[in-house]
Amino acid sequence: MPDATIPLVGQPPFEQYTLTGAYDEMFAPDGSVRPAYAELARRLSALSREELQQRQRYADLTFLNQGITFTVYGNESGTERVFPYDLIPRIITADEWQQIERGLSQRIIALNHFLRDIYHDQQILRDGVIPRELVYSCRHYRREMRGLPVPRGVYTAIVGTDLVRLPDGQFVVLEDNLRVPSGVSYMLTNRAVMKRAFPRLFGAHGVRPIDHYGQALLATLRALAPDHRPEPTIALLTPGVFNSAYFEHTFLARQMGIELVEGRDLLAHDNVVYMRTTGGLRRVDVIYRRIDDDFLDPMVFRPDSVLGVPGLLNAYRAGNVVLANAIGTGVADDKAIYAYVPAIIRYYLGEEPILPNVPTYLCDRPDERTYVLEHLDELVVKAVGESGGYDMLIGPHSTREQQAQFAERIRANPRNYIAQPTLQLSCAPCFIDGMIEPRHVDLRPFILFDGEATTIVPGGLTRVALRRGSLVVNSSQGGGSKDTWVLY
Amino acid sequence: MLSRVADSLYWMSRYLERTEHTARLIGVGLTQILDQTPQAIAPRWGRLLAALHVEPPETGLDDPQAITRLLTTDAANPASLVSCITLARENARQVREQISSEMWEHINQLYLRMRAATIEQIWHDEPVEFYQMVKERLHLIQGITDATMNHGEGWRFIQVGRYLERIWATTLLLEVFFQPYLNGEESAIDSIDWVVLLKSCTAFEAYCKVYTADVQPAQIAEFLLLNAESPRSIRFAADQLQDSLEQISQLAGGRHAGRAERLAGRLRAQLDYGQVDEIIAGDLPLFLRQIRQQCTAIHEAIYQAYITYPIEQALLR
DSSP states (O other), X not given: OOOTTSOOTTSTTOTTOOOOSSOBSSBOTTSOBOGGGHHHHHHHHHSOHHHHHHHHHHHHHHHHHTTOEEEOTTOOSOSEEEOOEEEEEEEEOHHHHHHHHHHHHHHHHXXXXXXXXXXXXXXXXXXXXSOHHHHHTOTTOOGGGTTOOOGGGOSOOEEEEEEEEOTTSOEEEEEEEOSSOOOHHHHHHHHHHHHHHOHHHHHTTOBOOOTTHHHHHHHHHHHTSOTTOSSXXXXXXOOOTXXXXXXXXXXXXXXXXXXXXXXXXXXXXXXXXXXXXXXXXEEOOEEEEOSOGGGTOTTTSOTTOSSSOTTHHHHHHTTSSEEESOTTGGGXXXXXXXXXXXXXXXXXXXXXXXXXXOOOEETTSHHHHHHHHHTTTTEEEEETTOOTTOSEEEGGGOOXXXXXXXXXXXXXXXXXXXXXXXXXXXXXXXXXXXXXXEEEBOBBOEEEEOSSOEEEOSOOBEEEEOSTTOOOOOGGGTEEEEEEEEBO | OBHHHHHHHHHHHHHHXXXXXXXXHXXXXXXXXXXXXXXXXHHHHHHHHHHTTOOOOTTOXXXXXXXXXXXXXXXXXXXXXXXXXXXXXXXXXXXXTTSOHHHHHHHHHHHHHHHHOOHHHHHHHOHHHHHHHHHHHHHHHHHHHHHHSOSSHHHHHHHHHHHHHHHHHHHHHHHHHHHHHHTTOGGGSOHHHHHHHHHHTTOHHHHHHHHTTOOOHHHHHHHHHHOSSOTTSHHHHHHXXXXXXXXXXHHTTSOOOHHHHHHHHHHHHHHHTOOHHXXXXXXXXXXXXXXXXXXXXXXXXXXXXXXXXXXXXXXXX
């Protein structure tokens, strides 16, 4: 006997809602509400459209007043923008979460093994599991890291991995972000705003808390400190106010109670890093850096960088300062290496991957390249070293001209491109222009690794492609986000 | 505390104080012109602009809307309210994790409000109210700062910025009024103007409590220069300045800031033991200019001690 208090698809407030071929987070294919969403559907139907709009306005205003903004590059009219926030939470059940958690944990541990191996013995290359030239041709491979030990063998301690959900309901990994992943502050502020906008909704659901992320991150950074520095000074290194994620940098520094520093606040002397304080120079032991490798040390990497610290790499090599994440982790989130991650998991852990990969064509392989060039109108093409949705072609949504451009780029530099089938990302209900409509979403959980165990706060950033039909969720490309609830 | 953070807090505070000062002067100025003849208005606007170090607009001094636009919404004028609050907010943004969330939110709100304002709308609504609102918001920000932030080193740098700026602005204001008066241009400054001067310092009521409503230039000078209790007097500001510099020197961990403290102490002593009749009998405008020079010297000494000290010197310790 269906519960009459729970609306079906097509009934208010879901009269504008349609089910497509994509997996719908809220509705089963027959139009009934999935059990985890039942209470939410009931509450939503009890609220008038005006009430919903009022809460949306309230949430938007909160973000604006708090200045929770990101910076859009290459856009002259006002560089700061509020990250669009959607009112309706995305719900993940305990069972679904357990699988995600195990899968991510397995993946991050294997990738850290891989990085240590690549920068030391290179067993995996000698065993022929991964072609040597694929690693050496990777833009983010750093030969400066060869043979250099890192504390507790942790290369990538702070990770954000992008998951998407396929039409059969299976979560798959779309990409790993092992260098300087961002978005965790939006996960936390989305929750804070949600609690203010819908205080009563939480009690009825049993939502697992995420507020301890700051403490967990601090504990991870402390664990990496040099052994001879029992009371380490930890600092977060930001490129400064003009960086797109500056809000997040200030937010995390405050959550952890650590100093937020810019390159100009630091100096290296006799292989020790200091920060310039009003009381004189103070030694820094661990740097949570939110600056790309290229800009860290102008004496080693890009000489024109003014964001970094001259001499930092030597201090790092001397073991006097720890960087999190380590230098050179980008080799493992290169999108061509990505195709080998299932093999990496099997090689180091002797286990089958819990979270599958998306099928990936490497344009570097002649036969796969031919296939990609013949199917540009169906595939998604990505540059291997990019993130943020830049330098990317979505075949079905592209023009002939764009396809021709990409074909040329692929032929000119095949190593730089991979292709994947265009995925039907799952849909979740979003409150858009006064109506509840489905939009495509992904999920970025945040993983911490201290060399022994992984910590994943239950949740993540659910990003939303706000334009109808769009599959691009990146904030730089018109995406928004919503609160993500993992249930007990 | 990071040197850069101290620098940002200091400038955030100076720009907030400057915003409040400017809004207050415009508010008082607007109220005053309501019952004046057009001929009497121009010199008063001229004085107000001079007190803010702003050149008169090309349209001259008889268009209040043009003058208020210049001082309020003109982003090209570095002394306008919108420029000052933008810079205050930019500095606050650089140290967001150091100031309280409440402080940041209120500074950001005022910034957003100011960016959205047009002079047409301000005049259409109720201009005096608008400047009153700006002033009150800044008082609110100051109150929130004192109520929500630890009164540690960072807060002390905020105090230093606030009181240095206040001394600077008040001496300039006094000079603009006393220079023509002491030059014998008696007709230029009438009793209403002296009341305006006091109100421009939010000090009229406080003055009356000490001297009654008998408005005498020498007493005004004494009150705004030497009163020990009015938070608007230069002496009070110098006391606060020196206190905060002493605290910073202790909190920052024993670094030698001798010069900044000594300069502030000298300024304070000068005002603590100053006699208004002697000051006026001497050269008051020169006296005011010398105070500003001392402010500049204190500013430079603070920078040398805490912000831009040479690295070699710091390594030797």
